[in-house]
Amino acid sequence: MISAKTNENIPVSYTNKKPFNKATLIGWSFITLASVLICLFYFFPMVQALIMSFQSGTGTNLTFTGLDNYARLFKDPTFITVVKNTVIYLIIQVPVMILLALFLSVLLNDKRLKFKGFFRTAIFLPCVTSLVAYSVIFKYLFGADGIINMMLMKLSFIAEPIQWLTDPFWAKLTIVIAITWRWTGYNMIFYLSALQNIDHSIYEAAKMDGASPVQQFFKITIPMLKPIILFTSITSTIGTLQLFDEVMNITKGGPGNSTMTISQYIYNLSFKYTPDFGYAATVSYAIVIMIVIFSIIQFKVAGDRNA
Numbered sequence: 001m002i003s004a005k006t007n008e009n010i011p012v013s014y015t016n017k018k019p020f021n022k023a024t025l026i027g028w029s030f031i032t033l034a035s036v037l038i039c040l041f042y043f044f045p046m047v048q049a050l051i052m053s054f055q056s057g058t059g060t061n062l063t064f065t066g067l068d069n070y071a072r073l074f075k076d077p078t079f080i081t082v083v084k085n086t087v088i089y090l091i092i093q094v095p096v097m098i099l100l101a102l103f104l105s106v107l108l109n110d111k112r113l114k115f116k117g118f119f120r121t122a123i124f125l126p127c128v129t130s131l132v133a134y135s136v137i138f139k140y141l142f143g144a145d146g147i148i149n150m151m152l153m154k155l156s157f158i159a160e161p162i163q164w165l166t167d168p169f170w171a172k173l174t175i176v177i178a179i180t181w182r183w184t185g186y187n188m189i190f191y192l193s194a195l196q197n198i199d200h201s202i203y204e205a206a207k208m209d210g211a212s213p214v215q216q217f218f219k220i221t222i223p224m225l226k227p228i229i230l231f232t233s234i235t236s237t238i239g240t241l242q243l244f245d246e247v248m249n250i251t252k253g254g255p256g257n258s259t260m261t262i263s264q265y266i267y268n269l270s271f272k273y274t275p276d277f278g279y280a281a282t283v284s285y286a287i288v289i290m291i292v293i294f295s296i297i298q299f300k301v302a303g304d305r306n307a
Contacts, residue, residue, distance in 0.1 A: 053281040062278050069282035079283065081257050082265045083290075085172070089261070090240045090294075093176045098233060101184050105191035106221065120192070124185035131182075135249030138178045139165065142250075168258035171251050175259055178246050183239070187232045194228045195221070230302045237294050241287055262287055 053069055055062035073079050107113065108120055126134065141147050142164035149161040164170045198221075206216050222229070244263035247253060253260030253268075260268075262283060269280040 049281045049284060052278050053285050055278040056276070057278060059275045060277070065278070069279050072279065073282065073286060078257060078260075078265060079262075079286075082260045082262050083286075085257075085259060086241060086243065086261045088172060089176060089179070089243060090237060093179050094233065094236045094240055096176075097180050097184050097187060097236060098229065100180065101187035101232070102191055102225070102229075104184070105188045105195055106217065108188070109192060109195045120189075124189055126182045126184075127186040129182070131245040132249055134182060135178065135246050138174065138181075138246075139250045142174045165251055166255050168255060171255065171259045174250060175243075175246055178250060179240070179243070182246075183236065187236065190228050190232055191225060194225050198224050226302065230298060233298050234295050237298065238291050241290055241294070 052062065054064060054066060056065040056069060057063050104123060108116055108123075113119075143149075144161045144163060144165075146164075148164070149158070152158045153161070162170055164174045202220055203216055206220060211219065242263050243261045244267065247259055247261050247264055248267070251259045253264050266280050266283050269276050269283065
């Protein structure tokens with residue numbers, strides 16, 4: 001009787017606990033290899049780079065120097081310049097791309113629109129093109145004697161060719177246009193998928209209450225898409241802070257260092273200048289810190305209590 005009463009008082013989680021069996025072993029066998037590979041190719045290089053950021057020297061002849069590399073960041077004029085360039089891309093390109101993607105997704109979600117499949121595919125296609133290929137095409141399009149200048153001059157918008165690639169202002173604008181062209185369709189797909197999951201009866205009820213399309217957009221669509229907007233904003237921020245291919249292939253960081261990004265500076269420190277892998281790793285972790293800061297800001301602005 002005592003043992004029976006004792007069993008009745010034992011929680012269900014303990015009485016139903018199963019021993020380590022064959023099914024559990026099979027489950028672990030599926031995830032073990034993937035976990036080992038992730039640790040080997042992701043986490044180990046991250047830890048190794050962190051250790052390297054506290055070292056300095058030429059090539060692989062590195063010695064421990066403590067926080068000297070991090071102190072050097074604030075005295076490095078090139079680093080300050082590339083951070084400014086990258087932040088300019090971030091605060092201009094990301095909001096423009098997010099708003100444009102939202103606008104296009106709402107248009108393409110209209111049931112009355114014909115050939116929706118064609119337009120969706122056409123807008124999404126740029127993000128599956130080769131980074132190098134489209135960068136080279138943009139370089140020729142925006143050249144001094146490129147198609148863009150020829151069209152603008154024929155339409156009498158300009159009297160002489162714009163130096164898209166050799167003027168600091170226009171070169172930055174060219175990079176922003178290139179990034180926006182490539183990634184707007186990618187973000188549009190997320191918004192389009194979310195819009196199709198919103199019950200249409202909500203819009204019908206709002207319409208019956210006298211809400212205009214603009215009011216429906218700001219009072220229904222934006223609040224409903226808030227988690228997706230936050231997600232795309234953070235991923236776009238991370239992508240922009242790691243921007244490399246477009247700048248490298250279109251302007252090579254010029255003129256001067258006016259378009260160089262942080263990632264290109266890391267590349268130059270590692271392979272173009274005298275190799276300084278320790279300082280390059282330090283600059284890499286500067287990107288990590290910036291990503292964390294901007295992500296927290298975006299969570300706070302979005303009102304996420306878990307940030």
